[in-house]
Amino acid sequence: MPNHAPTIECWIIHFEVPAEASMIVSEWFNDGILVDEGEGEFLLYVESAPQHDEWQQRFIELAEVAQIANRIPFEILPVQAEDWVAKTQIKNFCLEIGRFVIYDPFYQGEVPQAHIPICVDAQFSFGAGDHPTTKGCLLALDEITHRDFTPLSMLDIGCGTGILSIAMGKLWHGPILASDIKSTAVDATRENTSLNGLTNRISCIEADGLRHPSFKEYAPYQLVCANVLAPVLVDIAASLDTLIAPSCTIILSGILLHQADQVVAAYALLGFIEHKRFPIGDWVTLSLSR
Structure with a gap:
């Protein structure tokens, strides 16, 4: 033979x-x-x-x-x-983070009933929920639900595959604007939003910075998730302040441990007080409010 x-x-x-x-x-x-x-x-x-x-x-x-x-x-x-x-x-996964469970359309097992389900198509290379920055944001969102807080309008900056937008959509009933600088991320978010039945509540735009007119259309925001890099978080602070409500919670990620104090200081100038840190490995997610 x-x-x-x-x-x-x-x-x-x-x-x-x-x-x-x-x-x-x-x-x-x-x-x-x-x-x-x-x-x-x-x-x-x-x-x-x-x-x-x-x-x-x-x-x-x-x-x-x-x-x-x-x-x-x-x-x-x-x-x-x-x-x-x-x-x-690796495309057939089920990942539990706090009260959330993230799984893909090919997953054959049972999704835990006590969890909040998020279905994500893992064909996209930039986010199935397993990165420490995404995990930290999900844990921060979970923690917020234990407060007396109901956001009327929400913003997701650097949405990637849309996991955080979907999580907010599962937790609260207000409209959500998701943005990313990459068209592939916008496509991914739109597809995953559809998989989770949230197309009527989550809008997604391709935008570099916060100048796109849609940001003002959905403002003011009571809850913001920004999972980008620390220098970007510092740079957009003043612009973001023009879009958010006087009473607001922001979740900031993409921050290395040694960068956290610098980011906190930038947002303290806007009246934000650090509520909690969520460190995972070399990364940390910040939950701030005012």
Whole structure:
């Protein structure tokens, strides 16, 4: 019987970056399935054979954007057909975070009935709810439900796959505006919003900054989730202040532990008081109110 070479179904691009650049990495790749292994290590599954020179250039560009001094090391590894079936099980997941349970449309198990369900299509590379910044925001949202607080209008900045918008939509009944700088994120949020039956309450826009007219249309906001990078959170503070209600709760994430005090100080100038921190690994989510 002749020996047949194993069929290659996909490739893995394995690379490592400094931990503080992880947030940028999660937003950088639109192709394939990105798996965050923690501590700055990533696996990117792609179906088309990667060209080494092309990917070397992409990592050079990533290093420039993320301000990484050294070249990003990477390796390209083939995955055999029989292994690919197992690898794609990352799309068949069920993740419990606080009272939330996040699962994908392919999940075959039972979703815990006592939890708040969020269905997310995991084909998108930038957010299935497992990143520490998203986890922190979900825990913060869960904690807010124990207060006497009912937001009438909500804002999700840096929505990614729309998990936080959907979570807010499941907890409260007001309208929600979701925004992201990437069109792929907007598409993902719209699809996941539909999966969760919230298309009539969640609107999504592609926007860089807070200048899009829709921000004023939905203002003033009583609850804001902003899962972006710490420098961006500081930069948008004054603009955000023009859109939020006098009594408001904001959840800020994408913050490394050593950056937290700087972000708190920027929002203290607007009258916000730190309510609680949610540290997970190298990251921390802040819950502030005024």
